[in-house]
Amino acid sequence: MKLTLKIWRQKNAEDKGGIVDYPIDGIEPDMSFLEMLDVLNEQLINKGEEPVAFDHDCREGICGMCSLFINGEAHGPDRGVTTCQLHMRMFKDGDTIFIEPFRAKAFPVIKDLVVDRTSFDRIQHAGGFISVNTSGNTIDANTIPINKHDADMAFDAATCIGCGACVATCKNSSAMLFVSAKVSQYALLPQGRIEATDRVLNMVHQMDAEGFGNCTNTGACEVECPKGISLENIARMNREYLSASLKG
Amino acid sequence: MALDSKIPHGPISDKWTDYKDHINLVNPANKRNLDVIVVGTGLAGGSAAATLAELGYNVKAFCFQDSPRRAHSIAAQGGINAAKNYQGDGDSVFRLFYDTVKGGDYRAREANVHRLAEVSANIIDQCVAQGVPLAREYGGLLDNRSFGGTLVSRTFYAKGQTGQQLLLGAYSAMNRQIGRGKIKMYNRHEMLDLVIVDGKARGIIARNLITGEIERHSAHAVVIGSGGYGNVFFLSTNAMGSNATAAWKIHKKGAFFANPCYTQIHPTCIPVSGDHQSKLTLMSESLRNDGRIWVPAKLEDAKAIREGKKKPTDLSEEERDYYLERRYPSFGNLVPRDVASRAAKERCDAGFGVNKTGEAVYLDFAAAIQRYGKEQAYVKGLDANDKNLVIKLGTEVVENKYGNLFQMYLKIVDENPYITPMMIYPAVHYTMGGTWVDYNLMTTIPGCFSIGESNFSDHGANRLGASALMQGLADGYFVLPYTIGDYLSPDIKMGPISTDLPEFVEAEKAVKDQIEKFLNNNGTHSVDHFHKKLGKIMWDKVGMARNAKGLNEAIVEIAALREEFYRDVKVPGKANEFNQELEKATRVADFLELGELFAKDALHRNESCGGHFREEYQSADGEAQRDDENFAYVAAWEYKGKPSDAVLHKEELVFDNIKLVTRSYK
Numbered sequence: 001m002k003l004t005l006k007i008w009r010q011k012n013a014e015d016k017g018g019i020v021d022y023p024i025d026g027i028e029p030d031m032s033f034l035e036m037l038d039v040l041n042e043q044l045i046n047k048g049e050e051p052v053a054f055d056h057d058c059r060e061g062i063c064g065m066c067s068l069f070i071n072g073e074a075h076g077p078d079r080g081v082t083t084c085q086l087h088m089r090m091f092k093d094g095d096t097i098f099i100e101p102f103r104a105k106a107f108p109v110i111k112d113l114v115v116d117r118t119s120f121d122r123i124q125h126a127g128g129f130i131s132v133n134t135s136g137n138t139i140d141a142n143t144i145p146i147n148k149h150d151a152d153m154a155f156d157a158a159t160c161i162g163c164g165a166c167v168a169t170c171k172n173s174s175a176m177l178f179v180s181a182k183v184s185q186y187a188l189l190p191q192g193r194i195e196a197t198d199r200v201l202n203m204v205h206q207m208d209a210e211g212f213g214n215c216t217n218t219g220a221c222e223v224e225c226p227k228g229i230s231l232e233n234i235a236r237m238n239r240e241y242l243s244a245s246l247k248g
Numbered sequence: 249m250a251l252d253s254k255i256p257h258g259p260i261s262d263k264w265t266d267y268k269d270h271i272n273l274v275n276p277a278n279k280r281n282l283d284v285i286v287v288g289t290g291l292a293g294g295s296a297a298a299t300l301a302e303l304g305y306n307v308k309a310f311c312f313q314d315s316p317r318r319a320h321s322i323a324a325q326g327g328i329n330a331a332k333n334y335q336g337d338g339d340s341v342f343r344l345f346y347d348t349v350k351g352g353d354y355r356a357r358e359a360n361v362h363r364l365a366e367v368s369a370n371i372i373d374q375c376v377a378q379g380v381p382l383a384r385e386y387g388g389l390l391d392n393r394s395f396g397g398t399l400v401s402r403t404f405y406a407k408g409q410t411g412q413q414l415l416l417g418a419y420s421a422m423n424r425q426i427g428r429g430k431i432k433m434y435n436r437h438e439m440l441d442l443v444i445v446d447g448k449a450r451g452i453i454a455r456n457l458i459t460g461e462i463e464r465h466s467a468h469a470v471v472i473g474s475g476g477y478g479n480v481f482f483l484s485t486n487a488m489g490s491n492a493t494a495a496w497k498i499h500k501k502g503a504f505f506a507n508p509c510y511t512q513i514h515p516t517c518i519p520v521s522g523d524h525q526s527k528l529t530l531m532s533e534s535l536r537n538d539g540r541i542w543v544p545a546k547l548e549d550a551k552a553i554r555e556g557k558k559k560p561t562d563l564s565e566e567e568r569d570y571y572l573e574r575r576y577p578s579f580g581n582l583v584p585r586d587v588a589s590r591a592a593k594e595r596c597d598a599g600f601g602v603n604k605t606g607e608a609v610y611l612d613f614a615a616a617i618q619r620y621g622k623e624q625a626y627v628k629g630l631d632a633n634d635k636n637l638v639i640k641l642g643t644e645v646v647e648n649k650y651g652n653l654f655q656m657y658l659k660i661v662d663e664n665p666y667i668t669p670m671m672i673y674p675a676v677h678y679t680m681g682g683t684w685v686d687y688n689l690m691t692t693i694p695g696c697f698s699i700g701e702s703n704f705s706d707h708g709a710n711r712l713g714a715s716a717l718m719q720g721l722a723d724g725y726f727v728l729p730y731t732i733g734d735y736l737s738p739d740i741k742m743g744p745i746s747t748d749l750p751e752f753v754e755a756e757k758a759v760k761d762q763i764e765k766f767l768n769n770n771g772t773h774s775v776d777h778f779h780k781k782l783g784k785i786m787w788d789k790v791g792m793a794r795n796a797k798g799l800n801e802a803i804v805e806i807a808a809l810r811e812e813f814y815r816d817v818k819v820p821g822k823a824n825e826f827n828q829e830l831e832k833a834t835r836v837a838d839f840l841e842l843g844e845l846f847a848k849d850a851l852h853r854n855e856s857c858g859g860h861f862r863e864e865y866q867s868a869d870g871e872a873q874r875d876d877e878n879f880a881y882v883a884a885w886e887y888k889g890k891p892s893d894a895v896l897h898k899e900e901l902v903f904d905n906i907k908l909v910t911r912s913y914k
Contacts, residue, residue, distance in 0.1 A: 012825065030521045032660075038526055038776070045774040045829070050820050053828055055314065058487040059527045061656060062412055063318040078659075085659050110458055111826040118435060121315050125427040129420035132377045134299040136367070136726050141376035142334065145388030155381035155406055158413060162317055191379045 001027040001088065004096040005040065007052055010109050017109070019098070029089035033076060034059060034066065036088055037099075053112040061085040061226065064161030067168070068113055069100040074165035074224045082163060082226045102168035106175070106211040117164050119210040120178060126206035127199040128182045130191050150188050157184040159227045166221035166229075172213030177221040179207050180237035181229050187240055197244040204241055251504070251884060251899045254686040255359040260905045261341075264363045267687075268730055272737035279304030282736050283467040283744065285452055287439045287494045289316030291411070291418055291717055292700025293473025295724030298421035301430035303729055305736075308465055309422070310434045310454060312489055312831075317419045320475060320487040321720060324411025325532035325653065326395060327403035328717040330368040335392055339400040341365045346906055348715060351397045351584050352680070352708020353858035353874060354908050355510070357882070357901060359687060360705040367726040368718055372404055374725055380417040382406050395713035396533055397584035397913075403714045408532050408653045414717055418724070437463070439494045440759045440834060442470060442501045442696065445751045449498075449696035453755045455763075457831060460824040462756055462763075464747035468739045469695045469732055472498060473724065476679035476701040478511065480839045480846065481791070482783025484676035485517060485530040491835040492842050495683055495702045503691035504884035504897060506704035507681035508842065509850035512711050512859040513792050514677035515588035518660055519608040528675040529660060531611070531653055533713040536581045538616035538646065539670070541588070543600040543609050545569040550600045560602065560610055560669050571595055579913040586710045586859050586872070587913055589674035593792050594870060596673070603671050612669035617642035674792060678716060680707040680859060681849075684884040684899070688731035689723060692884075697732060699723035704882065709858025763823050766833045771816035775832040778813045782806065782836070782843055790847045795863040799851040803844055807892065810840040844891035852896065855879045876908050 002025045010017030024043070027036050034056050041051035057065040066083040070076035076086045091097065099113065107115040132138060146154075160181035167175050183200050186192025192199070215234055222231045256263045274282065282305050286297040289311040297309040311319060331344040344365040349356055372390070376382060382404050383391040392401040406413040425431040436457040443451040443466070451466035477492035478484035499505045516531045544550040545567055552558040571591055573580045583591075592609050595601070602608050621642025625632040632638065643666050647654065657665050683691050683698040685705055690697050700720040707715065746752075785805050789798035813836070821827040856865040856872035857879070865873040882899040 028522060028524060031524050032526070035524050035526050039524060042774055042776065045818060045820055048820070051829060053826060057313060057318055057489045058320060058323045060323055060485075060529045061659075062323050062409070063313075063320070063487060065313060065318045080655070081659055085656070087659065087662070089662060114826065117314060121317075121423070121426075121433075121435070124420070124423045127427075129424040129427075130377070130379045131424060132374075132421075134295065134302050134374060134378075134421050134725050136370040136374055138370075138373045138377040141332075141373045141382075142389050144376060146384055147388055148384045148386050151381055151384040154379075155383075155413070158381050158406075158416065159409060161412075162315070185381065186379055189379050189381065191377060 001029070001091065001093045003027055003091065006096060006098045008100040009052070009112055012111055013108055027088050029087065031088045032059070032084055033070070033086040033088065034084050053114045055114050056084055059084040062161060064163040067102045067115065067163060069102060069168055071098050074102065074169040075226055080226060080228060082161070102164050104167045104173035104212070106173065107164060107167065117162070119212070120162050120164065120175070122210060123175070123179055123203055123206045124182065127202040130186060131195060144190055146189060154185045154188040157181045157188070157229065157233055160229050161227055163226065165224045165226060167212065169220045169224040170213065171218065171220070172216060174215045174221070175207050175212040176215040176234050176237065177225060177229055179203050180233035183237045183240055184233040187236060196240060197247050200237065200240040200244045251684070251897050252686060253357065253899055254688060255357070256687065260358060260362045263359055264366055271730060271734035274733050274737050274740060276304050278740040280306065281740055281743070282306065283308065284469050284471060284732065285310070285465060285467040286471045286473060287452065288319065288473035288475060288702070289422065290319035290321035290473060290475055290700065291415055291720030292724045293471070294319065294415065294418035294422050295721050296471055296473060296699055296728050297431055298418060298425055299725050299729045300732070301425035307425070307431045308434065308467065309431050310437045310439055312436065312438045312457065314435055316422055316433065316435070317416060319415060320490050321415045321717070322412045323487065324717055325408040325530065326534040327393065327405035327410045327714040328371065328414060329395070329402050329714040330372045330404060330718065331365055331402060332369050332372060334390060335401045337400045339402045343400065344368060344402065347398045348706070348712060349708065349906050350911060351712035352710050353872070353911055354708065354876065354880065354903065355507070355857055355901065356708030357705050358903060358905055363727065364706050364719055364722050367722045370726060371718060371721045375414060375417050378417040378421060380406070380413050382413070393534060393537060394582065396536060396582045396588065397712040405534070408534070408650055411717060414721065418721070438831065440497065441755045442498045442693070443751050443755045444501055444693065445745070445749055448694045450745050451747065451752060453759050455759070458826050460822070460827065462759055464752045464756060466745035466747045466752070468736055468742065468745065469697065471697045471699060471728065471732070472683065472702050473699045474702050476682065477839070477842055478676045478679050480782065480843050481676040481786045482779050483520065483525060483528050483787070485514060485528050488527060491838070493835050493838050495698070496838040496842055498683060498691060498693060498696055500887050502693045502887070503696060503698070504684040504886055505681070505845065506684035506882050506884045507849065508846040508885070509853060509860050510680035510709045510858060511676060512585055512678040512680060513589040513674040515585055515592055515674050516611060516672045517675035518657065519603050519671055519673040520605065529656065530675065530677060531657060531670065531672060533585065535611060535650060535653065538649070539581065539611040539613050540570055540615055541572050541581050541609055541611055542568045542570045543595045543602060547599050550602060553602050554604060554606060569600070576913045583913045584710060584712060589792060590861060592674055608671040608673045610669040611672045613646055613665065614669070617646055617666070620645035678711050680704065680709060680711055684882065688735065689728055690731070690735065695735065697728060699728055709860055762834065763830065766817065766819040766830060767821070767823055769817055769819065771818040773816055773818060775817060775819065775829055775836050778809065778817060779832070779836045779839065781809055782840060785809070786843055786846070790850055793861045793863050794850050796851060799847050802847040803851070803892070806840065806844040806847065810844070813837070813840055841891050845885055845894055848891060848894065849883055849885065853879055853883065874910070880908070
């Protein structure tokens with residue numbers, strides 16, 4: 001396949017940045033999107049130019065490190081996949097592809113397509129855990145029976161990979177889907193209930209402090225989420241937040 | 249220097265308890281005067297950092313990713329073993345210990361493995377208390393499944409994302425300590441050297457990957473939990489960033505490197521599709537619980553399938569060779585990984601491979617779909633003879649169990665595995681070798697510890713499924729927190745260690761010099777060019793089956809490639825900026841040394857065992873032939889300037905509790 005890539009290049013956080021055109025040839029449909037970028041970078045290095053910086057690691061759709069806004073969609077045109085699992089068979093010979101970083105105030109650009117998502121970590125530091133000592137002196141696991149349905153729902157929420165597609169795709173750059181997934185996981189489990197009030201208040205407070213916008217129930221986040229995290233989680237978080245606020 | 253494994257005396261079942269009863273403890277008020285560096289934040293590093301902080305030590309944790317949550321432990325799919333015997337099927341601490349030692353082909357250290365089996369049950373309790381959503385039965389209790397190499401159901405799991413959930417559990421425990429200020433987290437930082445002061449590990453040199461700044465960090469002890477070195481093959485199931493640098497740098501500073509040639513080739517990976525490929529994707533071994541592995545029985549059918557003239561579904565039962573069930577009737581498709589991998593290679597080498605390159609076998613779920621579908625029809629009172637209904641119901645059950653894996657396969661291969669059998673082939677997965685450690689998990693450098701996949705101790709020559717997660721968390725949550733206290737107790741009055749010491753200055757200079765050298769080299773080829781060449785030598789000559797001729801060639805070729813790399817590599821960009829090519833260059837430089845030691849280790853070991861198969865040493869029916877008389881030892885290599893000059897030290901393995909027998913799964 002022969003393609004024209006229009007890629008966002010930005011030297012560092014201070015640089016203004018802009019789109020640069022890169023024609024490329026010989027792309028196979030079996031390649032992943034990131035392997036296509038590997039091919040481009042190899043060519044750039046051989047020509048003495050700087051390769052395009054992009055984040056990636058596991059390349060099997062689970063670590064959440066890869067990002068990219070492709071033709072205006074987080075993780076590109078396929079559904080239910082991360083960029084590393086997007087394959088070039090989704091594109092046609094002769095296509096022009098726009099490749100940009102995940103843009104949000106709370107995700108400053110580091111270089112080219114790489115953004116800083118540590119704001120997500122800081123939200124987790126504020127309450128994304130259960131306060132249990134890691135001593136090994138906990139009670140036997142089967143003394144906390146959990147309804148299978150609840151356990152499955154908690155698991156579904158817990159599968160969020162923290163990639164930030166929800167933020168990148170939201171017109172308000174809201175992190176509600178991400179935060180609500182963690183709040184939901186613990187809200188659905190008996191172990192997490194005891195500190196639910198503090199958790200939701202602290203996490204939401206930190207989310208706001210990081211500069212993420214508000215949710216207006218547009219639902220784009222759910223559509224673009226590679227792991228199918230459901231909007232129901234946002235509803236659950238709102239309930240948790242309301243009840244926590246009333247408790248004061 | 250003689251290797252002292254420091255294994256406690258006494259009966260195996262009492263060793264760990266007695267040891268804990270007699271070690272030196274650090275008073276809680278004194279722990280806050282002690283600093284510990286943890287490199288790597290996967291299951292081992294993350295759980296260690298969280299626990300050490302919980303105990304009161306000041307922890308500095310480092311990871312090269314943008315967040316600890318990205319560590320490659322997150323990709324482990326199948327599960328975690330624990331001797332809980334919830335199923336009442338005869339499991340026990342001893343049986344888990346026995347299976348692990350046998351599975352590792354009797355090349356693991358008994359005392360460490362027994363301790364691992366002992367603490368395994370605590371791990372599950374700990375993770376459930378942390379809110380890890382492990383799979384449940386309808387009664388609300390935890391569910392289990394079975395894995396290769398065992399006859400009991402002791403594997404706890406969270407669909408096909410067990411590693412993810414366990415890692416997020418450790419990450420949440422870390423977050424709690426980061427929030428309290430007890431862990432200082434350094435994301436996007438890479439350790440580039442170890443600093444030794446008066447013979448003890450006292451700090452590291454790290455590069456801030458965003459600014460390029462070279463930083464000095466001191467501590468009273470350094471813990472390496474940086475994972476394995478499978479990426480020496482370029483193509484592997486490891487994450488692209490997984491590297492050997494931290495482990496290799498401590499090796500160059502005096503930590504012995506043990507059994508580098510013990511590398512596991514995992515049987516159920518998606519086959520290679522072309523030259524552009526950057527990594528290989530694993531399909532959980534748990535699929536072998538329900539998937540049957542086969543190739544065509546006749547060569548002409550295999551050829552027709554390769555040419556696209558026949559489909560696998562065209563072949564009747566009689567025209568298929570379920571070779572694992574045929575060769576190993578008692579374990580069948582659930583033989584251990586090394587056995588399943590070699591058997592697949594043997595069939596493909598004989599011409600029965602089923603994809604274009606002839607390097608793939610089938611993993612077929614049709615029988616499971618039928619079986620589950622009939623069961624469901626019966627349970628629901630529906631017609632079990634309705635073919636379409638049975639397939640629909642059976643597919644739903646399989647989807648519930650392995651849905652995400654099937655979807656992943658569909659996305660990568662573009663074929664529906666519910667209808668057409670999956671194609672799989674072995675790929676480099678897990679490294680059982682690593683830095684040598686004693687019973688305390690301390691390397692041959694005092695104060696430098698190594699945990700999880702980066703050490704060598706628990707898996708012998710082959711790792712059984714669902715045991716890597718177990719070891720990572722055991723080391724981090726329950727073993728290191730005790731042993732490191734014993735080491736640190738004399739240091740309580742020492743105070744902080746200055747980073748102005750000459751040892752820090754010198755180590756920093758060496759790191760800066762190497763970086764400058766790369767950037768000014770002005771060669772003609774990219775880092776990947778050399779990494780791929782190294783990977784090809786490794787796979788062709790040091791891969792699944794090795795012989796003396798190939799290994800001798802590999803040693804010469806890797807040394808030559810290393811010289812060429814330093815002469816001709818091109819690294820664009822600058823030192824003081826975000827520079828991914830520079831990151832790769834420093835990592836590949838280390839792989840180019842490690843690869844040679846790997847081949848040297850494989851050459852000296854004149855036997856076949858576990859994940860190490862020497863073609864010269866096999867039985868008439870192609871099974872691995874171990875030589876316990878001459879090779880029942882750990883090969884621990886001491887660095888002497890070049891891999892070819894490395895000196896071999898032996899730790900004899902003593903088996904008091906398990907009798908060494910030929911490993912048979914027939």
